[in-house]
Amino acid sequence: MIRSLRGRLFLGLTAIIILTGATGGLLVYRWAFREAAELQDSVLIQLASLAQNGSFSSGRPLLGVEEDTDVWLIELGATPRGPADDRQLFGLKDGLQVVMRKGQPIRLLLRTRPDGSRFAVAQPTAVRDDTAREMAFRTLLPISALIPCLMLVTAIVVAHSLRPMVRLAGNLDARRADDLTPLPQAGTPSELHPFIHSINGLLVRVGLLVDQQRRFVADAAHELRTPITALSLQAENLGSVDLPEEARGRVAALKQGMQRTKHLLEQLLALARYEAAPAERGEMPLIALDSAVKQVVADLLPQALDRGIDLGFQLVEPHMVRGEPVMLATMVRNLLDNALRLTPRAGRIDIGIYRQDEAAILQIEDTGPGIASPDLERIFEPFFRGSSPEGDGSGLGLSIVKRVVEGLAGEIALENITGSDRSGLRVTVRLPLAADRPNEVSGAA
Structure with a gap:
């Protein structure tokens, strides 16, 4: 048939x-x-x-x-x-x-x-x-x-008669997952108008449902942050109390769980803030990518030194991009957090910032175990932590990175580094270059 x-x-x-x-x-x-x-x-x-x-x-x-x-x-x-x-x-x-x-x-x-x-x-x-x-x-x-x-x-x-339908399908396929703008009826055959009208109605209903879910996540994360913070303080106060050794171990596990829950709530709030009102790229301020990355590296350097990890730059070139300073810093921090969490002690994390064609490249290489090949296709899904999760990650970091990069009209690629003398993960972020106008330049928040 x-x-x-x-x-x-x-x-x-x-x-x-x-x-x-x-x-x-x-x-x-x-x-x-x-x-x-x-x-x-x-x-x-x-x-x-x-x-x-x-x-x-x-x-x-x-x-x-x-x-x-x-x-x-x-x-x-x-x-x-x-x-x-x-x-x-x-x-x-x-x-x-x-x-x-x-x-x-x-x-x-x-x-x-x-x-x-x-x-x-x-x-x-x-x-x-x-x-x-x-x-x-x-x-x-x-x-x-x-x-x-x-x-x-x-x-x-x-x-030729079915070409408008093919173009319509191509329009839908080329859209981002969060692009719910109505399909245009101009230039399409009248026979397709009922179908387009139904699709637009479905997009409106899906948009309302997505907005409700976003508000629920944001409200839930916001409401949970206060009691979690209070519980964290109570757990910290227990550190000064004279407790048996067994109780101290349980308090340490409680602190670790509270820290992980707090980190998850912060990631959920960051994701909700970004999805609530993503700015148009042309309206975003100019940011010095190298300065934004250096600031995040400076914040994370003590954590890297505590673990004996060599965190530093291999190549730094000054390039300007357009973006929201907070979200750009969140993207870089999530990538470096992920690298620090997976890199073993005495390992190395190399950062490179350079130009390739008309794009600014941010490249991060670590000496960790990498990502299992079957997980590479799903690694950007929310709450997906891979087949062998390590550390206290929430599974949201790379999902937020993916959405920020797409919001900046960029691309991100992950690949495992394989060789006889090393292994690890290479993350490459491509962001469109922007003209350098000093009066609009912003630093990372």
């Missing part, structure tokens, strides 16, 4: 063309065959008129007539004589008729001269039929050539 609308239209129209062409060809063939037969009869009549004066010799092909037509003049005389076949012909009436002569059917025209003598102009029906068929087939050639041309034109027309 063909599920393609294009295939159904093409096959349906092709079947109509072939059926119509076959029916028309059959009718044209029969008409051309009859016309060819009548034309050959008119030739016999004209030759008979010329034979009235007796200038043609009996029993021989007529002069001036092509030999392959096999037309003969038969003199029957004034009285029946000669072979039995000729005597039989003498008894027939004047006119066109088909008779048997010498064991084969012939088409002949009998005539009587004023002096009473009779003659016949004859032609074998097999020759006549061959000539008629040849002429009829020649008539069919234009139709036979027209059918493939019509099929090609049909395919082009069907493809």
